[in-house]
Amino acid sequence: MKRAMGIILTGGKNNRLKELSLERSIAAVPFGGKYRAIDFILSNLVNSGVSNVGVLTQYNIRSLVDHLGSGKEWDLDRKTDGLRIFPPYLSEDGSGWYKGSADAIYHNLTFLERSNEEFVIIAQGHAIYNMDFKPMLEQHVDLDADITIACRNMDDFTENEKKLLGMVEIQDDLRVTDFSEKPLNPKGSMGSMGVYIMKRKFLIELLQNSAAKGHTELVQDIIVRKISTLRIFAYIFNGFWRPLSNIQLYYKTNMELLNPKVRLELLMDRRKIFTKVKDEAPAKYNEEAVVHNSIIADGCIIEGEVENCILFRGVRVKKGAHLKNSLIMQGSCIDENVSLNHCIIDKGVTITGGKTLNGDSEWPLIVGKNVKV
């Protein structure tokens, strides 16, 4: 699909992921034992044949830039095209921080102008899904749409969670008639996945017009305003999709990987999810290890009991430790006789011997990066 290029928005600042996004962009939060959130959209684009991808970044970009590197893990280290990262920059006309998603793309208009793909796929960096964009592009062309929005039935979200989404109303002919971003009273069940396809030249025009009017947001200022004047259509996706919008969704979505159906669709599909490799040795289980219903990454050494957990790379679980319903990120060490339930332990944490930490399934207890408890 050399016909489309990709733009990934890695989001503004919010603290809905609490300590996890203090020092990293939401797109860079660790997920599922070895991934970071942005791996999913990057892999989706690459698996759909897109090889020209721009990542727009704003806050706490160090870990994201470190993770992406030259893009070689996604086969995006190319002579032509490949991966480009666009942090905000200062220029003569006083620009600086991106004021919104449209503003961010507008500031990098040169990237759009110099590319030569006919279409652009714009997507978010913090959603977990495995999707082929080729049929969506086909439908976009068939319906002669101005903009196509990927949508799905959001009934697998709670009413409260729906308030974090963009809810849409769709006619039988797939025409989108209403779009309400983060609605207070969500109606209906169709929601936007934050993936848009349009012609590259059309996007350039839209951005130039809206910039002239001082508009900065892609959704509120462009799509919502033009819903009746533009041909905006929905493409219905039926698969698994979760945005890591707050800590509950983050925790829940990780735990959903323990469901074989979800794991197969997301991670074991022939459309593979690529990520930066760490060259760890395979995980090692000592005699005392008791592990049930858990995901264990390379480099772990386990001597304790682990149930319904996700252990990221290089985690140590010492003798007598008791881990339940928890996420333990890379390089953390759980000492002897520690008991954890409903916890999220960030990278490089040491939980010293005998401690007991209990969270709640709705409010998991978070231990921030590199601390010793």
Place this chain on the structure above:
Amino acid sequence: MARKEIVALLLAGGQGSRLGVLTRTIAKPAVLYGGKYRIIDFTLSNCINSNIDTVGVLTQYQPLKLNSHIGIGKPWDLDRMNGGVTILAPYMRTEKGEWYSGTADAIFQNIHYVDEMSPKYVIILSGDHIYKMNYAEMLEYHKSKNADATISVIDVPYEEASRYGIMNTTDNNKIYEFEEKPAQPKCTLASMGIYIFNWDLLKDYLISDHANPTSEHDFGKNIIPQMLADGKNMYAFNYVGYWRDVGTLQAYWESNINLTERIPDFNMFDPYWKIYTPNPVYPAHYIGATGKVEKSIVAEGCMIYGTVRNSVIFPGVTINEGSVIQDSIIMSDSLIGHGVEMYCTILGECSVIGNNVKCGVGEFAPNQYNPKVYDSNITVIGSNTVVPNNAVIGKNVVIDNYITPHDYTTLEIPSGGYLMKGGDVE
């Protein structure tokens, strides 16, 4: 090309015939090891961890897997503009092509490759061993002794010394005599097949050795003894640590299973000496609610619903409910059905074990196919092979690669039995 101080030449053409079906379609350096790696990864990782960024890999026997494994050397950071990894396969010259007729001949045929970098030193390595070694220290030693050649040696037990090439040294480690497999060893310093030479000197010796029709063109048999006879300044470099030639099925099995010990003899978890290999694109592995894993190594992409004990499981393996895998090595992407019992078995890549199969059961019996290779309790099943439901397989059995259910005339293969495809017997 820019001049390099040292170039590594890695001999990876060995067949490793005592690994039986494991090396029928791949060379020994390409055999899987340690739940994720291939044997050659250890030597390649040693090179890059020792700051050697120019490595020629000499292949000969069944090179396909090795070629695709090494590729352009990315996993080892050996994809370089200047240097990096180069596969050196035998090739046609003006009138005739020749296979590498010995280790020295292999280097002789690639003199021009080394000359391009005009290095001061070359280090000769083999891709057959499991070990971690800093070649930079050996080079420092070579320089400090102002040596013509330095040979890495390891202290072996006296009883085993007669299986190795033994270096007899004076007090300051200067080698005065080399004995190949001596019946009455004078000392226990065995050559590890790792040599550093001054390139200009080695080149002269390779050229004159090539001209000698009675020579076997072997480093141990010809080049080293000749240098000693000429009174060259040769030193032994003492290596202390884990070093294994996993060249027999028993040694291969023991070395792998030892990795599951609480403190294994060989540490793969050293953050300062990482072992690199192409990483398969798999998610972290999953242990099901019915799964049970004790004293084992499990790689990415596995799904374990059965019981695994004292075993090494490579990436992408599925072990279904009710199965027990014990003292076994299961290679990448194999599938174990339900209710399987498997003991002391080496199972190749991409193989399928049907439901309720029993494997490695009964009493030991000598192997009827090749008792020299298959001489232990270990049953070996090749890669891309299917074992049908309900089959019962004894100990010390060998089943070939690419066996389909149609190849079975009986579902019972007693201890010492075999099932081989037609064709050449190794």
